[in-house]
Amino acid sequence: MGERNEAARSARKLAMRRKAQKRHSHFYERCAHWSFGCHGEAEPIRWHRERWILAGTALLITAVSGFLIPAWASAMRPDSVSTAHAVLPLALPKAAPEVTQAATVEDWHIVQVQPGQTLSDLFQSQGLSLTDVQHVVDQSGDAKALHHISPGQEFDFLLDSDGSLKGIRFDKDESNRSTMRFDGDKATVTAEAREVERREHVAHGTIDSSLFAAGNKAGMSNQMVLKLAELFKYDIDFVQDLREGDSFTVIYDDVYRDGAYLHEGDIVAAEFVNDGDRYTAYRFKKDDGSYGWFSEDGRPIQKSFLRIPVDFTRISSQFSAARMHPVLGLMRAHKGVDYAAPTGTPIHAAGDGVVKFKGWMNGYGNFVIIQHNGSISTAYGHMSKFGPEKVGQRVSQGAVIGFVGMTGLATGPHLHYEFRVNDVQRDPQKVTLPKPEPLPAAQLAKFRAQVVQPQLARLKTLDTNIKLAKASGTKRNDD
Template sequence: MQNVAASPINWRAEHWILGGVALLLTALVGIVIPTWANATRHEPVPTPYTTMALDLPQLPPGSEADPTIGAYGVNGATQPEWRIVNVRAGQSLSDIFREQGLGPTDLQRALDSQDDASALRHIRPGQEFAFAFDKDGGLTAMRFERGDATRVVLNFSTDGVTEAAEERAVERRTHVAHGVVTRSLFYAGEQAGLSDAMVLKLANAFGYDIDFAQDLREGDSFSVIYDDVYREGEHLRDGDVIAATFINQGKRYTAIRYTNADGETMFYNEAGRPLRKSFLRTPVEFTRISSTFSTGRMHPILGYMRAHKGVDYAAPTGTPIRAAGDGKIVFRGWKSGYGNFVIIQHNTHISTAYGHMSRFASEQMGQRVRQGETIGYVGMTGLATGPHLHYEFRVDGDHRNPLTVTLPIAEPLPAAQLAQFRQKTAPMLAKLKIVDGVQLARAND
């Protein structure tokens, strides 16, 4: 029993001795090998370099480096430090000059420098102008766009105003979109990738045949070919509707943009008949009908039955009101109940009237206007409970329902032009039919 008990103890002692020896050897290796390695390592010898002075040939006279290279703008003019201004809605160039601390003399010098000053007189929201000043705050340069493809810099000095123009690369990119109306036409356009501005252009193309205030239905659909404008590779603005189809309550309408022999661009149907009629069906863009034509209705303010001799289109204050047709403004002013009121005489028999405007546009009484031209803006002047347009259609002084009155149909293109029209529009019509066919196939899947 003693031998059995002692055997494990002796075995453990032997292994403890062996483990200690192994640890000692490991420590010696860790000390000796690094020391030997350091002893055998050679430091790198630096590479010698020699510096020599070389004589360079002299530059020819007059060819010294120009310190202003890279500091030039349009046509070699020194690029000034620009102060950028974006036009706001309702602003004129006079307002912008005044905000920049410039007087009427500076503005007049800019206008006088142009043979055609329309680019300065007719500015639009979002347009960019830039100004540069000297250390005393005097105007030294002004930059603006004359059309999409030309940038102009006016340089001001005591000797006068000089102009430098630069042509810029502009391209139009064509797109195809398809949408189905669910919540609204704007929502359908958004889902199809269209901007709100392009949706309005699409609606305007069909505005003679479709009253989007009351005719639009869920399930209506459209296919559209349109373009947008790029300048030097950057998106500049929306372009135009080139061709489109719209299916409204099961009926298919087609609009094709075409410039006729007289140089007039408008929309035509597949048969070459202009979509434009003598009168717009709806003189405001996208709204709802808040009150229809009636021989008797309860007036919301007066509180008694009274004939409503027009149609009320509810719309936000400031919405543009368009002339329903070509004609002459025969009344422009305040009229009891109607507030700010305009009457347009279109021909011997027909006139239209527009009431409750928040303000008038620039046209004056006696002036002729074109169909679609803005004549005022939606408001609630006079007897009105909310912003809307009151619109009347009169034949020989008698009021007619604007929603149901028969509008004259325009004559188609002459036979000589019709063949050319069909030849030019055939590719667009074919593309639209392909888009419509693809969407129909998807709907039936």
């Protein structure tokens, strides 16, 4: 049975082969020699054209595959993404905590000097005694800075828990602070330098109503306007002499300490034109270290005599050879000038001199005479009270010698002021006052080279710019 089935399968295969050969007889005829079978004796292989074609095709496919497959693989490979590395804190064993002591903050009590206060008042306000005051003065090494205190100045006090003084700080001057610390009776004093700078400003004004109005319009404070008037008070009566159209140009500075505004400074250079007359003032540091203000020719702005020795509201009576006396009702000479001012207004010495007379004088009331030199003296009448000077004592220009009142023959509070030359009264408003001496030759040369020339150039430049600005403004208005 098995043999029969095997014979049947062999017969079917043979029939299928014959059928295929018959259907594809043309192929078998062409390619019969391609057979690699071992039918009979093997012949050497001969490379016919077809074999060369098959071999070349195979090589070409292999080469192309070797080039394209890696390129395709690279193109299909996804872009590499950098791996983010996270930094994780590691728990480390804790070190033993260090014992730190917080810095001690000292509790300084800052006290600002008020008008009228003394150093003793400041100490008493902190519960300290006069013994503490004396101890500080003795140990400071600079009693002058403590004796001459001014409103607005600051003193810092450091007190112990029992209220005793541990330390004090104060400004010796603008640029130096002194600190004193106490350990029992022992004092330690240290000095600290502070940075101070001056920043300059320029102002120009024209008088149309008053000096203060013009100054404020130019950006100046009232205090700086007063300093300007103080400079030129020897030459200009700012109550009687000002004219509309008068002008001024001022270069002044402000003081800054440690970068913060401290206070107003001084006038560096100034020019004032009054009724056509030009006056100038320049600040100059002299060889002795002190500052002064001088005109262009090197003469001190501070004249030998004040033109007016009191701040007044009006002139109530001029110098006259004959006037009706307001009390006596008689015609008589008035050998001085009366300046009306409120009772208690300070009266200043017109110049350096010696008190020759101080007391009651008929008609004049409380009366003072100051002898300035061999020929010139000044007299002051109707005082409400005297200053502290005594007869024979020397006084400086500007010293307060009394206060305005109406003692003697007077109808209201005023100062009766006389200027005498060889005991003969002269009109204080018209008398020619002697000029002060200029700077010594060496200082004068330095003053002209270092101060006058550069500051004068600045003032002239400012004047030119102001005139050009005015001319430009006038032209625009005309257009």
